[in-house]
Amino acid sequence: MPTEIDRNQVQRLVERGAQLVEVLPPDEYEEDHLPGAISLPLRRLETEAVRLLDRTRPVIVYCWDTA
């Protein structure tokens, strides 16, 4: 079950090598994204997650807010 985390936990996990993934559309990623995040829109998750992400490291996903 995925774990919900807050901003401070994001920073700590990234320091430990977690992968940050923005799942919003690419144009929103282009405008602003968290430092070091990669763009992996929800619609492309099925086909590209395994290629782009390392299964052995933690993954943090985020979008715009809780909506």
Add this chain to the structure above:
Amino acid sequence: MSPRAAWRLESLGFGEVYDYVAGKLDWMAAGLRTEGTNAAHPRAGDVSRKDVPTARVDERLGDVRGRVRASGWEAVVVINDERVVFGLLRSKELDKDPELRIEAAMRPGPSTFRPYVSIKEMAEKMTLHMLESSPITTSDGRLVGLLLQKDAVRVAGEEK
């Protein structure tokens, strides 16, 4: 959207998956750095004055006024120990009875803006609503700095 992504990643075999539910809005509202095309443009948090004087609700206005004007300011943000904004004093409030406690003299609950708002938008809003200064706060109400209308208009003009 991110909960669905998190669950799907788990089902694809990723063992340690986290969901930053508050997301990009929360990150930017905290004034934290971002990357991307917008990051090159100044925002409210960048231009706000971090050296704005602050005061506590239980201080005496006369004491605060002396301190503030000696440092060349005409505005004070009233905060608590957690830097949460309670009020604002501009010139008009600073000129009130020096024996008043700050909580009786301040303008309570001032409109605040988030650090990620573009400086162009801030300049337009502050001009339209005749705001000489506006506190910039994080989403949990903590003071980042005070944005002066003259700074917002100047920097927005330099952006053009």
